[in-house]
Amino acid sequence: MxxxxxxxxxxxxxxxxxxxxxxxxxxxxxxxxxxxxxxxxxxxxxxxxxxxxxxxxxxxxxxxxxxxxxxxxxxxxxxxxxxxxxxxxxxxxxxxxxxxxxxxxxxxxxxxxxxxxxxxxxxxxxxxxxxxxxxxxxxxxxxxxxxxxxxxxxxxxxxxxxxxxxxxxxxxxxxxxxxxxxxxxxxxxxxxxxxxxxxxxxxxxxxxxxxxxxxxxxxxxxxxKLDKEKFILDLDCTVNDVPKIEGYKIKMVDDHTLEVEISTTQNINHLFSLLGQQDIYVTSMRNKTNRLEELFVHIVNN
Amino acid sequence: MLNRQNIVSYLTISRKETIRFLRIWPQTILPSAITIALYYVIFGNLIGPRIGDMEGYSYIKFIVPGLTMMSVITNSYANVVASFFSAKFQRYIDELLISPTANSIILLGYITGGILRGCIVGVIVLLISVFFTDLSIDNLYITASIIFLTSVLFSLAGFLNGIFARKFDDVSIVPTFVLTPLTYLGGVFYSITMLPEFWQTVSLGNPILYMVNAFRYGMLGQSDINIFTAYLLIIGFIIALYWINIYLLRKGFGIRT
Structure with missing residues (x-):
């Protein structure tokens, strides 16, 4: 019951x-x-x-x-x-x-x-x-x-x-x-x-x-149902331009911070290693917005 | 309806209502006592002797029953309309609406507060009259039952006003423009036998006349109207007002969207 x-x-x-x-x-x-x-x-x-x-x-x-x-x-x-x-x-x-x-x-x-x-x-x-x-x-x-x-x-x-x-x-x-x-x-x-x-x-x-x-x-x-998430990455160094990494949507927030969109089929460790190859290391990361919030906005708007 | 939950709920609402008017006694009990004492002084002691006897009684003795009824009517009415409207206004009526409390229990709980206040003030006003005239009660049962039934009737009327009231002005319109004139013209200060025949007939359409006279009959053994007609009228009004209130509560009028 x-x-x-x-x-x-x-x-x-x-x-x-x-x-x-x-x-x-x-x-x-x-x-x-x-x-x-x-x-x-x-x-x-x-x-x-x-x-x-x-x-x-x-x-x-x-x-x-x-x-x-x-x-x-x-x-x-x-x-x-x-x-x-x-x-x-x-x-x-x-x-x-x-x-x-x-x-x-x-x-x-x-x-x-x-x-x-x-x-x-x-x-x-x-x-x-x-x-x-x-x-x-x-x-x-x-x-x-x-x-x-x-x-x-x-x-x-x-x-x-x-x-x-x-x-x-x-x-x-x-x-x-x-x-x-x-x-x-x-x-x-x-x-x-x-x-x-x-x-x-x-x-x-x-x-x-x-x-x-x-x-x-x-x-x-x-x-x-959330097929992609946006993360904020805090970096240990200064970047002057958006790093070019194929398959990832990356934006610069400021010279120490990047915003990256990762789909559920992608691997975040892979992204870290690709950034590492460009001498860019991540000190911390967080979701840009709450996951449920992102989904909620998506569902309600559609 | 009369299960344990509803009995406890009735006792809770009644206790809450009683505590409410006792807590603010300078606003609820004291004003009537002072106003009526002034009536006794001015109309009874100062002007009364010049008026002379009324229906075979000294003027002060004649007006005591009417002034007592006036206090019972205004207090029982004001108590329920103010309390119920506050509950609506501050939305704490929701506490009752979401609970399993039956509509009849909500109504009975609220009017219990009005009845108690009406009766307490009525007794106080009668006691004050002892300082101005000798208090005689011809028939205790009629006196007590009329004071009780009148307070029931006007508590129910106050509740009805509370259901319809949407703003604070609505709470005072009926007492000011309906109850006060009807009370003053309801034989509180005079016997309707003094009026021309036409106005005597018109006065018979005023329900308060029957309550004032029935109460006067209980105290002095003298009345302008038939006591049984008065009882029938009061009980008839009580039954009608009870069912109107219950109907409106069931419909959620003014309290549910």
């Missing part, structure tokens, strides 16, 4: 704006799934329908086998949502917000208080439990929304751009935390604009554009 099954989902907003067209998708239990797409592609509409914040036009959704529209209470109790925008009362304390959210799912007050302590400590917010939410920093607010989504211990966690506007240190600690949750069996669906994040965390991916799923596969299989 999949954690999430979407069949022929359609959404047309008033004014005949088509947001989703015949979307079908399946996310297996325990998966770490990325839902990618440019702005306005339909990601948030899709998440909105799954979480009952947006009305569907047609289609079916089931969460762990429970039909979202026929057994809404059962299906909804399985889901935790971390939305893109801050959506908590600005006048309540951190602890009140998470304890209340647990109450809406039927978690009694005593248990909710115990879980609040557990999750606020895990997310490093316990010291702020009596702080009114409007006085928290942006990063703390993001962590508060994660804690709030976990308090009823859902089976499926949906994160809509959870690391948007978050500094790199906090982003890394969030990644670690989410990986840990996924290891414990929690199914996670993530939307993000940081493709590096999706590549690092997720096993499977769907790409949505103009309201349609245009790619749905494993991250590994998707990356195999």
């Amino acid at each position: 999949p954690a999430l099954k979407i069949e022929n989902l359609n959404k047309t907003y008033k004014g005949e704006v088509v947001a989703l067209t015949d979307v079908s998708l399946s996310v297996e239990q325990g998966d770490f799934f990325a839902l990618l797409g440019p702005n306005g592609a339909g990601k948030s509409t899709m998440i909105g329908i799954i979480t009952s914040l947006v009305e569907k036009t047609s289609g079916a959704i089931s969460i762990y086998g429970h039909d979202l529209f026929k057994q809404p209470a059962l299906a909804k109790s399985m889901i935790g949502l971390v939305p893109q925008e801050f959506n908590f009362s600005l006048f309540e304390t951190v602890e009140q917000i998470v304890v209340n959210q647990a109450g809406y799912y039927g978690v009694d007050y005593k248990t909710a208080k115990q879980r609040a302590e557990k999750y606020l400590k895990l997310l490093d917010l316990w010291d702020k439990r009596d702080t009114v939410s409007r006085n928290l920093s942006g990063g703390m607010k993001r962590r508060l929304m994660i804690a709030r989504a976990l308090l009823h211990e859902p089976q499926l966690l949906i994160l809509d751009e959870p690391t948007a506007g978050v500094d790199i240190e906090l982003r890394r600690s969030m990644w670690k935390f989410l990986r840990e949750l996924n290891k414990q069996g929690l199914t996670i669906i993530l939307t993000t604009h940081y493709l590096e994040e999706a590549e690092m965390l997720c096993r499977n991916v769907a790409i949505i554009n103009h309201g349609k799923i245009i790619e749905n596969t494993s991250v590994k299989d998707l990356l195999k």
Whole structure:
């Protein structure tokens, strides 16, 4: 039984704006799934329908086998949502917000208080439990929304751009935390604009554009479609001109740096040895852009 | 609907709503107490003796039930409309919409806050009246049930306003331009028997008249209207408003896209 099954989902907003067209998708239990797409592609509409914040036009959704529209209470109790925008009362304390959210799912007050302590400590917010939410920093607010989504211990966690506007240190600690949750069996669906994040965390991916799923596969299989990659090579010497090496597209970035495009059929060691023959040695190299990002741009543009 | 999850959820919303209005008591409880105390001083003690008796009671004694009802109406209404609109405005209504909480529980939870605030303020206003006149209650059951039912009715009305409100102005339009005039013209300060026959008939179209008079009947044993008609009208309004609210919640009006 999949954690999430979407069949022929359609959404047309008033004014005949088509947001989703015949979307079908399946996310297996325990998966770490990325839902990618440019702005306005339909990601948030899709998440909105799954979480009952947006009305569907047609289609079916089931969460762990429970039909979202026929057994809404059962299906909804399985889901935790971390939305893109801050959506908590600005006048309540951190602890009140998470304890209340647990109450809406039927978690009694005593248990909710115990879980609040557990999750606020895990997310490093316990010291702020009596702080009114409007006085928290942006990063703390993001962590508060994660804690709030976990308090009823859902089976499926949906994160809509959870690391948007978050500094790199906090982003890394969030990644670690989410990986840990996924290891414990929690199914996670993530939307993000940081493709590096999706590549690092997720096993499977769907790409949505103009309201349609245009790619749905494993991250590994998707990356195999990348037939060429661009690398930046840092050199140990100065070059005055682009080295002429047959079969490789090379550009000069500056007199110490080259950009080279290598197809999957080519061998990078071969390139290094050819450069070495011209007394040009590489001290370090890196991808010009994230691999998934390159592929994403390619897929979306085509 | 009445499973454990929904019971806990109802208690959670009610607790949250109660904490909310108690936390900001200088905005929610105190203003009514001060305003009504001023009414007692000015209309009861200063102007009242010059007006003389009204329907056989001193003027202050006559206006206490009306002023109490006025406080119950405005407070229960204002509590729910402000709280529900804030939840919509700051989008934390989503916390409830994504949860398995039934629509009826959302509605009952929110109106519980309004009912409690309406009743608490009503009792405070009655207690203040002790400093100006002797407090007599002819029928405790009628007095208590009317105060309760009126706060239920106006909490439901406040919720309806909250569903339709799109900006802060929409929250204050109904209390200012509908509730206040209807309350003032609903027999708070006078008996409708003083009016010409035409205006007496027109006044009977004002639902607040029935609540004010039913409450006055509970306290003084005197009313311009039939007490059973008042009960029927209040309960009828409650049932109608409840189902309108439930219908709009199911449709997601103003809260779902």
